[in-house]
Amino acid sequence: MTKIAKISLDIRKNVTIDNDPIILRQGENDVIIEASISNDGYPNLEIDFATFEAKKPDGTIICNDPVNVNGNVIDYPISKHLTDSVGKIQDAYFMINNQITTCSFDISIIPSTQLDGTSINYIPGIESINNLLESTKADWLEKIQQIKAQIDGFNIPIDQRFEYKKVGEIND
Structure with a gap:
């Protein structure tokens, strides 16, 4: 069953939006990040194309990861590459129309349960x-x-x- 993590983002970096961090388990890939995008608080933004960008906890970069766009809502089915490193991703954002970026949001990758021992x-x-x-x-x-x-x-x-x-x- 796919889990949906809903957040709100703005393309104006001075607009404060308080999103809870998205918490994922290491190796988890059945989550969709659903982001409502606004322009200075208004949802009148035309989005033709967008991608997901992030710097993972181990320092590697995810760039140009495809997303689905429907009006001002971006759905990002997370890739397995996003959750292969445990730690906090602080610089996750969406690149819109190859021109502007949203404010960033936090993603925490927690360790998965390992069946070691008993x-x-x-x-x-x-x-x-x-x-x-x-x-x-x-x-x-x-x-x-x-x-x-x-x-x-x-x-x-x-x-x-x-x-x-x-x-x-x-x-x-």
């Missing part, structure tokens, strides 16, 4: 499955001990016709 910490319900298995194992061990005790308690008469002798003591 799976109990990451997979819900696995701890209760492990407890059930341990309980079942203990029950079976107890039953086996009871059966061994019963077998040891049997008084089995030895047939006198058969004598048990060590190998080498058998007479013809």
Whole structure:
């Protein structure tokens, strides 16, 4: 399911717009950034073409990443390259009609969950499955001990016709 992160941006850098940072997980790429673009607070801006630009936390640059334009709204389906480095992207913006840029916005890339070590910490319900298995194992061990005790308690008469002798003591 695609998540949509909505923000508002202006092409006038002196206009203050308070957007929450967009928080993504490392490797996440099922998010669309939906940006409503205005000109000095008014949505009467003609956008024919736009691209996404950003400097990633590791210093590499994303440039000319394609976006979808519908009126004054830009939809940017994030690329997997944007989220491959953990850290804060402070210089993300859109280039409009190859002439003007929007104000920048913040994107934070947080570490993804790594399945290192014990799976109990990451997979819900696995701890209760492990407890059930341990309980079942203990029950079976107890039953086996009871059966061994019963077998040891049997008084089995030895047939006198058969004598048990060590190998080498058998007479013809």
